[in-house]
Amino acid sequence: MHAGIIFFLVILGSVLFHIFTPWYWTDIASNWGSMDDTITLTFWIGGGVFVAVCLFMVYCVFKFSYKEERKAEYKPEDKKLERILTWATTLGVAALLAPGLVVWNQYVNVPKNALEIDVMAWQWGWQYRLPGEDGKLGTTKIVNINDNNPFGIILEDPYGKDDIMIQSDVINLKNNRPVKILLRSVDVLHNWYVPQFRAKMDAVPGVVTYYWFEPNKVGEYEVLCAEYCGVGHYAMRGGVKVQSEQDYEIWLQEQETFSELIAKQKKIELNETKLAKK
Amino acid sequence: MTEDFKDNKVIHAQSSETIPGGAGGSVPDLDYVRPAEVSDQDLYHGHSFITKWVFCQDAKVIGIQYFCLATFTGIIGLILSWLMRLQLGFPEAAGFMTAEHYYQFVTMHGMIMVVYFLTALFLGGFGNYLIPLMVGARDMVFPYLNMVSFWSFFVAVLVLLASFFVPGGPTGSGWTLYPPQAILEGTPGSGMGIILMCVSLILFVAGFTMGGLNYLITVLQARTRGMTLMRMPLTVWGIFTATVLAMLAFPALLVGSLMMMLDKLLGTSFFMPTILKAGEVLEYGGGSPILFQHLFWFFGHPEVYIVALPAFGIISDLISVHSRKNIFGYRMMVWAIVGIGALSFFVWAHHMYVSGMNPWFGFFFATTTLIIAVPTAMKVYNWILTLWRGNIRMNTVMLWCLGFIVTFVNGGITGIFLGNVSVDVPLSDTYFVIAHFHMVMGIAPLMVIMGAVYHWFPLVTGKFLSEKLGKWHFWTTFLGAYSIYFPMHYLGFIGVPRRYFEMYDSPYMTSAVGMNEFISLAAFLVGAAQFILIFNIIKSLKTGKVAGKNPWQANSLEWLTPTVPPEHGNWGDRLPVVHRWAYDYSVPGAKEDFITQTTAPSEVADTKVEKT
Numbered sequence: 055m056h057a058g059i060i061f062f063l064v065i066l067g068s069v070l071f072h073i074f075t076p077w078y079w080t081d082i083a084s085n086w087g088s089m090d091d092t093i094t095l096t097f098w099i100g101g102g103v104f105v106a107v108c109l110f111m112v113y114c115v116f117k118f119s120y121k122e123e124r125k126a127e128y129k130p131e132d133k134k135l136e137r138i139l140t141w142a143t144t145l146g147v148a149a150l151l152a153p154g155l156v157v158w159n160q161y162v163n164v165p166k167n168a169l170e171i172d173v174m175a176w177q178w179g180w181q182y183r184l185p186g187e188d189g190k191l192g193t194t195k196i197v198n199i200n201d202n203n204p205f206g207i208i209l210e211d212p213y214g215k216d217d218i219m220i221q222s223d224v225i226n227l228k229n230n231r232p233v234k235i236l237l238r239s240v241d242v243l244h245n246w247y248v249p250q251f252r253a254k255m256d257a258v259p260g261v262v263t264y265y266w267f268e269p270n271k272v273g274e275y276e277v278l279c280a281e282y283c284g285v286g287h288y289a290m291r292g293g294v295k296v297q298s299e300q301d302y303e304i305w306l307q308e309q310e311t312f313s314e315l316i317a318k319q320k321k322i323e324l325n326e327t328k329l330a331k332k
Numbered sequence: 333m334t335e336d337f338k339d340n341k342v343i344h345a346q347s348s349e350t351i352p353g354g355a356g357g358s359v360p361d362l363d364y365v366r367p368a369e370v371s372d373q374d375l376y377h378g379h380s381f382i383t384k385w386v387f388c389q390d391a392k393v394i395g396i397q398y399f400c401l402a403t404f405t406g407i408i409g410l411i412l413s414w415l416m417r418l419q420l421g422f423p424e425a426a427g428f429m430t431a432e433h434y435y436q437f438v439t440m441h442g443m444i445m446v447v448y449f450l451t452a453l454f455l456g457g458f459g460n461y462l463i464p465l466m467v468g469a470r471d472m473v474f475p476y477l478n479m480v481s482f483w484s485f486f487v488a489v490l491v492l493l494a495s496f497f498v499p500g501g502p503t504g505s506g507w508t509l510y511p512p513q514a515i516l517e518g519t520p521g522s523g524m525g526i527i528l529m530c531v532s533l534i535l536f537v538a539g540f541t542m543g544g545l546n547y548l549i550t551v552l553q554a555r556t557r558g559m560t561l562m563r564m565p566l567t568v569w570g571i572f573t574a575t576v577l578a579m580l581a582f583p584a585l586l587v588g589s590l591m592m593m594l595d596k597l598l599g600t601s602f603f604m605p606t607i608l609k610a611g612e613v614l615e616y617g618g619g620s621p622i623l624f625q626h627l628f629w630f631f632g633h634p635e636v637y638i639v640a641l642p643a644f645g646i647i648s649d650l651i652s653v654h655s656r657k658n659i660f661g662y663r664m665m666v667w668a669i670v671g672i673g674a675l676s677f678f679v680w681a682h683h684m685y686v687s688g689m690n691p692w693f694g695f696f697f698a699t700t701t702l703i704i705a706v707p708t709a710m711k712v713y714n715w716i717l718t719l720w721r722g723n724i725r726m727n728t729v730m731l732w733c734l735g736f737i738v739t740f741v742n743g744g745i746t747g748i749f750l751g752n753v754s755v756d757v758p759l760s761d762t763y764f765v766i767a768h769f770h771m772v773m774g775i776a777p778l779m780v781i782m783g784a785v786y787h788w789f790p791l792v793t794g795k796f797l798s799e800k801l802g803k804w805h806f807w808t809t810f811l812g813a814y815s816i817y818f819p820m821h822y823l824g825f826i827g828v829p830r831r832y833f834e835m836y837d838s839p840y841m842t843s844a845v846g847m848n849e850f851i852s853l854a855a856f857l858v859g860a861a862q863f864i865l866i867f868n869i870i871k872s873l874k875t876g877k878v879a880g881k882n883p884w885q886a887n888s889l890e891w892l893t894p895t896v897p898p899e900h901g902n903w904g905d906r907l908p909v910v911h912r913w914a915y916d917y918s919v920p921g922a923k924e925d926f927i928t929q930t931t932a933p934s935e936v937a938d939t940k941v942e943k944t
Contacts, residue, residue, distance in 0.1 A: 057726055060807070061734060068742075068818060077822040077844060092755045100745035107712060107741050111734060114719035118655075119726055125925060126657035126918035127721035130942050135717075136661055136710070143709045150752055151702045155695055157754035162691040176608075177518050196606045197613050237688070240608040242513035243621060245686065245761060249827025252758040256688040258621055259512060260605025263688035276838050280761040280829045282506045284518035285431050288832040 058115035065108045072101070083250035083271035083296065085232075088157045090252070095153060099146055161253070164266040168232040171225065174205060175237065175244035175257040178286035180277065181205070182225040186216025186311055196240055196259075202319045207312055217312045224274075224293035228302040232268040245281035248294055256281045269296040363932040365558040365909050373470045373554070375901055387483070389475035390900045391546075394482050395461030396792070398452055401482075405489055406449035410859050412441040421852025423834065431833040432520040435504035438831060439521075440496075442507025443529070446635065447536060448492065450777055452485060454642040455540070455578065458784060459547050459571045461792070465890035466568050468556025468908045470901045472546040481546070484539025488532045495521070495528035503529045506831060508632070511603040511624050512616075515596040518609075527596060530589040537582045547575045556889075558910030562666065563929070565888045565914040566659060569666050570645020573673040574638045580677065581634035588627035595619070622689055629680040636773050637676040641669055643780040644711055647736050649914070650783050651715055653886045654730045655722030656925050658915035661714045668707035675704045685756045694753040701751035705744070712741055723918065723925070728802035729884075732783030735810040736776050743772025746821060764824025767817045775813045782809070785865070789872070790879030791890060794897050797872045805864040812858035816851050823847065885926045888914040892930055916941060 082090060118126075172183040172191055183205050185191045192214020198206035207214040227233055237246060237257035247254040255265040277292035297305065310318070378384035388394060416437050419426040460478065464471050472478045495502040504520030505513055513519045514526050521529075551572045555564070564572075591602040595616075603624040604616035652659040659665060681689060681697045715737060724730060746768040750756045759765065782805070789797045823844050828835065835841040835848075882891040894904040908930045916927040921939040933941075 057731060057734070060811075061738065064738065064811070064814060071819065075819075075822050077819075077826055077847065079825050080827050086758070089754055089758050092752065093749065093758070096749050096752065096755055100748055103709075104741050104745050107716060108738055111716050111719060111737055114716065114722070115724065115726070115734065118719065118722050118724050120656075120723050124723050125920075126655060126723040128658065128917075128919050128940075128942070129660070129721075130658050130915070131661050131663065136664055139713050140706065140710060143706050147702045147705050147748075150748060151699060154698060154752035154754050158691075158694050158698065161754055161757065162694070196608050199608055200611075242516060242518070242607075243510055247761070247829065249758075254757060254761070255686050258688040259607055260618075260620065261622075261688060278827075278829050278838075282435075282510070282513070282831045284513050284516075285435060285504070285520060286518070287435075288431065288834050288836075291836075 085268040086252040165232045168234040175239045178290040180292040182220040184218040226295045234266045237263045247280035391460045391472045398456030402453040409444035412437040417852040417855040421849045434833045450639045469554035481543035488535035491532040498524035537586045544575045563913045566648040567645040570641040574641040577634040581631045585631035629683045633680040643777045654725045657722035660717040671707045698753035729787045731806045736779035740776040762824035767820035771817045795876030801868040808861035816854045
């Protein structure tokens with residue numbers, strides 16, 4: 055009897071916890087509200103099944119606890135009941151799967167007007183690059199990476215010259231404009247994750263992975279690494295600033311292109327050699 | 333069941349027409365069982381202490397050896413989890429712990445609990461002890477190989493634990509051992525640690541293959557007369573199917589470990605692309621880190637079911653015995669076990685939705701993953717329908733069973749969140765995942781193990797465990813574990829990522845400080861509660877109530893040996909003959925509420941048995 059009561063209280067407690075929890079989603083700041091909706095749907099259907107199964111169990115504990123004089127029912131199978139349960143479950147599962155796949159279809163198809171951002175991960179930090187006026191990112195090679203060429207851009211590639219190099223671990227985004235995050239890593243696995251945007255994807259050395267989202271709330275957010283990447287994993291943070299179009303353009307003007315960066319570096323080197331000669 | 337019976341009829345036309353006992357058919361026909369096809373097994377009987385208890389060939393002793401060693405490593409895993417929770421809940425009290433330590437503890441805790449504790453305990457422990465007894469065999473078919481299997485496991489554990497004492501310490505690459513980081517500087521234990529981990533896994537797989545072949549062939553070839561496949565207890569079905577999975581899945585882990593060792597030691601590039609570390613380009617190129625993930629999860633997902641299927645089987649038997657009722661829908665249960673086992677090989681990449689593999693795979697793996705929910709749900713329904721109109725003994729064993737149902741359904745439902753590709757995106761790599769898999773493949777199987785210990789302890793030792801201590805043990809474990817993992821899901825909703833040594837002061841994480849402290853306290857309590865069991869075992873061995881034969885009034889063969897606890901060879905002079913399935917409880921017309929598997933139909937002629 056007592057056992058049944060405690061089990062009942064556990065179920066009740068779970069439901070109450072879910073209703074009154076102060077810990078829940080961070081406010082969403084991207085277009086992926088549909089992910090939250092599928093989670094909510096899963097909560098209703100899944101949670102309903104959980105409560106129903108457990109309450110039925112508790113009922114059985116109360117109703118059918120051992121009595122010397124009673125004999126249990128002898129009924130090995132019930133084809134009809136089993137068939138009904140199978141189909142009901144299949145239906146419920148399909149109802150969960152279908153919206154999930156629809157949202158996934160949106161996730162893998164990047165809108166045409168998405169701005170590309172090259173996110174390069176390393177142990178332990180992030181670097182960003184934007185395409186220049188030609189709208190294309192220059193091709194890169196890991197072996198080209200050095201202090202003057204942090205992305206390893208292939209110098210002969212004309213698309214690379216006007217690439218905009220962001221010299222900060224904070225990247226700015228334009229509000230209400232989809233972005234395609236192109237992920238690269240120079241060493242191990244990483245994952246560029248902003249909880250408020252919901253979306254995430256691993257950065258894998260050797261390949262370029264991608265995902266997209268559309269920020270829709272001006273503000274500053276923290277970037278976390280969501281794939282274990284060695285001992286500095288927990289400290290691998292960065293920032294995102296979502297800005298209105300005006301502010302974004304002002305910020306963009308302040309950034310240097312790859313050519314400018316090289317020119318500046320050369321100047322510094324020249325000065326250094328001059329100094330050395332003196 | 334019926335098919336086998338028809339077989340008999342074809343060969344021996346005198347066989348009775350009607351299955352149920354009762355009127356019609358002469359008595360000898362009714363009790364007919366096909367004669368044995370092979371002669372009785374010759375066994376090597378140990379003479380000295382060493383051959384009886386150390387290098388022993390008796391599956392029961394090997395089972396106990398597996399059980400004890402797995403429990404020992406499990407306790408190490410438990411202590412590691414305490415240290416992790418200390419860091420997460422009370423970082424100022426864990427000043428001695430560096431990030432390196434933390435990640436090493438995370439890794440070793442995970443690997444120990446999944447492979448060296450749960451797998452070894454269910455298959456090596458329960459499998460060895462129960463399979464020969466439950467199918468009516470004298471021992472495993474290859475006793476010597478069985479002994480070598482255990483000692484390989486022993487060496488594997490030694491190698492694993494040795495990695496705590498090598499320079500650099502054990503590997504800290506997470507239990508998934510993902511390259512490139514697993515073998516590169518910047519990850520703790522990327523030198524000797526990861527090599528010893530790979531060696532240990534290879535030894536484990538080799539040893540396990542020896543044991544696994546034994547389980548399979550014993551089930552297929554050494555069943556006693558009358559023990560058709562569809563009369564076997566579900567425990568045997570669960571362990572049998574899990575072993576088939578293990579035979580197919582472990583090779584992927586084996587080659588993954590081997591290839592990673594080659595990358596580390598010989599400079600091959602199976603998993604290593606061009607890599608820039610500390611400004612220098614390493615001498616690797618062209619390999620794929622994602623390939624390792626495919627190999628790992630091709631093992632890793634079936635591994636979940638290698639743990640879960642024996643648990644499903646055992647829990648079915650415990651619920652049935654203690655509800656005094658046949659398991660509801662036996663055939664459905666068998667096909668669900670087999671179906672889940674088969675499907676489990678087509679779902680592995682649901683661990684990799686955001687791994688950077690081609691995103692189009694997501695559609696396929698989400699579909700297969702959600703399909704597997706159907707047979708799993710059927711099993712849950714059948715468990716609670718077995719309770720329905722039963723005559724439920726509310727003893728400690730049943731409490732563990734009920735605890736299992738609650739935690740398993742909870743963890744199964746959150747699995748539907750994570751399996752459903754786009755729902756997984758915001759939740760993957762967060763504490764939601766931790767909460768999910770601990771609930772479904774940590775706590776739920778643990779509930780089964782505990783239930784099984786309380787259930788079969790009288791068989792193994794001849795004494796009951798103390799019910800009073802058992803109830804304390806259960807309630808602290810169940811309530812404690814539930815209050816660890818249920819709220820933890822909500823940390824995942826906030827977006828707290830897993831494998832974080834420190835949370836810093838991100839706003840949504842600081843709101844969770846209180847919860848982290850609470851979870852840690854609960855974890856300390858639950859861990860400590862496990863020592864109640866150890867105390868209970870020691871106390872009950874000394875002063876426990878004597879159990880006698882078949883104390884639970886169960887039907888299956890393991891309770892029907894001539895001596896309790898069973899001796900080497902199990903059955904004395906004559907092997908048992910089986911006449912029915914293991915679930916004839918509360919049959920109308922029967923004097924008692926159980927009819928053992930060895931009871932001939934003529935002995936219970938007035939009963940209305942539906943199945944044989």
